[in-house]
Amino acid sequence: MNPKPKISIHELTKVFYKKHNSVTALENISIDIEEGEFVCLVGPSGCGKTTLLRIVAGLENQSSGGFRIQKSNMDRPNQSMVFQERGILPWLTVAENAAFGLNMRHLPKAQVKERTDYFLNKVGLTKFAHMYPKELSGGMKQRVSIARAFANDPEILLMDEPFGALDEQNRHILQEELLSIWAETKKTVLFITHSIDEALYLSDRVLLMSAQPGKITAEIKIDLPRPRKLEDIRSNPEMADVFLYIWQHLQTEVQGSRL
Template sequence: MTAILEFENINVVYNAGHPNEVHALKEASGQIQEGELISIIGPSGCGKSTLLHTLDGLVRPASGSVSINGRKIEGPGGEKAMVFQDFALMPWHTVFQNVAFGLRLSGKSKNEIKDHVMHYIKMVGLEGFENKYPHQLSGGMKQRVGIARAFAVEPKILLMDEPFSAIDEQTREIMQEEVLKIMLNEKKTVIFITHSIDEAVFLSSRVFLMTVRPGRIITDLKIDIPYPRTLETKSLPEFQEYKSIIWNHLKAEVTRQYKKGEV
């Protein structure tokens, strides 16, 4: 199969040539097929978010390439959409206005926007809340708005940067199931950053395991548990085995980090 997204030998260096130069990514490479949900996991500071922002075109690598369907990415574009960990909603806009924001920028008509926005508001279970403002919503509801906004622009690829880190554990588990339902129904390709081993195994078709900084992908772990998955999936023996594999990787990398004096 041809990869929908491919990145090859990505190097990202911040403050190049200065005493505080940081080599964030080193020769990071990977391929992602259409319809996959890929989690990226690694020790703190390994460059997970930098990699995601590079795939989005927000960060330009010093060397290496990123391409979608064989076309090199030079910057942000409509084929990708980002969901941030801090919701990134505009507090002066209602739920409807937040979800509609990208569509308004693209020049859609009012009728097109209304039908489109309401479809995605219903999809994330927020029908009846379209005229509420962010301060009137719970953390989980805010994150649903962010997800609806990203889906509304109909990207080929959805990039999610620790989207559930700011919500409580019970809501987080519910949102994990919701994301899987949406991904399968909408047939989207998702790249998901997380610190949670449990979350990575539950959501992913594959997990990219990264090294300490400068980050690179050293293991591409296939999660061979069929979809659809439910919370009961987490009690399966194979689920625990995958968690153990990832934990052993993280433990080894954090030990390396400690020995380098970076912890």
Template sequence: MPNTKIEITDLTKVFFKRSERVEALKDISLEIEDGEFVCILGPSGCGKTTLLRILADLETPSTGSFQIHPSSPDRPLQSMVFQERGVIPWMTVEENVAFGLKMRNVPRKISKERTQYYLEKVGLEKFAKLYPKELSGGMKQRVSIARAFANDPEILLMDEPFAALDEQNKFILQEELLNIWQETKKTVLFITHSIDEAMLLSDRILLMSAQPGQIVKEKNIKLPRPRTMEDVRSNEELAHEFVDIWQHLQTEVQGSRAK
């Protein structure tokens, strides 16, 4: 049996806004295996970002707990791939990619090597000395991905990293991400509202409902890797799944509107 990497038990998060009470997450329990690529799919406002932010230590759960099982003591537990505007404008591309390593006081030589390696991986070695203002949206997102991978964490958290990109760039980056991921075999928790994206990337899709945010359905995507968008589109079974997920989201969105 494969090792469990992330263990979430009865996680609940409630937000208070004046007298209003919003149950963002309710009794979330799940296990994610080592090396698994899991997508959380749900309508906007379903608390999926909150779940990710709790795992990223940027928010605390109201009740319940989670655990990330470490494999080595000198590895950070998690790193987040932020959206492209999370690239820090006053640091060069290189400094951005090395950010996590620098924060952890990784020796200069190793830090430099690893930064160089991931810069090449995402095709930005020529732009190492530039500031983000000179990059396109897709290139900035590559910086954000390289920064997370270079930090070599136990798990990677991704919060709709491609949401702001145009369709063409999105496809390219999704495939690049899969290439790097296949090489490192990291555990990934990826948030999206795009069904195509979820089916292309993940081993398992978790469907969430809105308010209270709960995991209502689970789907395993058994398409062999490496995958391409063409594979996903031409697969009969996945076409079926697409409709199923689509209907689920539809009722969720309408349900939350009716409230």
């Protein structure tokens, strides 16, 4: 018998109401995500990707339908969310930010320090542990967010364009670090991106979303061995076809939303 999906979303719809108007952000979303799977959501701006992540994170309520997270360890939090920016607290040091979730769970100090030190080392921030966010670059702040998310040891990682504001070189460095930690921890990841290259490089599966109201219109399995190299993906004829397919999907959805 197949194990139950880690995340199961069934006919989920979200409608926002404002005075006498309503906007359907998501419509009948149904997806299953397996334990340890890395799934990327790709769609035009405003299609409801972030709303979907916020619902799964418990930050927003759906209007109808629902989702289930198959919990495997009652001592772990369900999920941690990594945002594109503003994800770390300016009054805390790098180490304090990375330890924030662990401290909120009131874990023993020795365990907090061990896990915090381990993941700060993984993202190359050990020597910056006592610095404050205002002293860090954008890429370093995102490393803190990633270290905090993994240190908290959640069942699921929800990542909302975490590298979207970075230059290409820093983006690729953090992608490699993320994949390295993911390969070790095998967390279940739901990752939003506007970058087709990023989706092909990171994911086991890409889910394409329509323009508003957001629906899942296609899913693409990325059958490439790991570890991957970005240059190998770019030179792979099959991946070039997939890239073009996703590009044309986005173009069609963006143009259709303007009519």
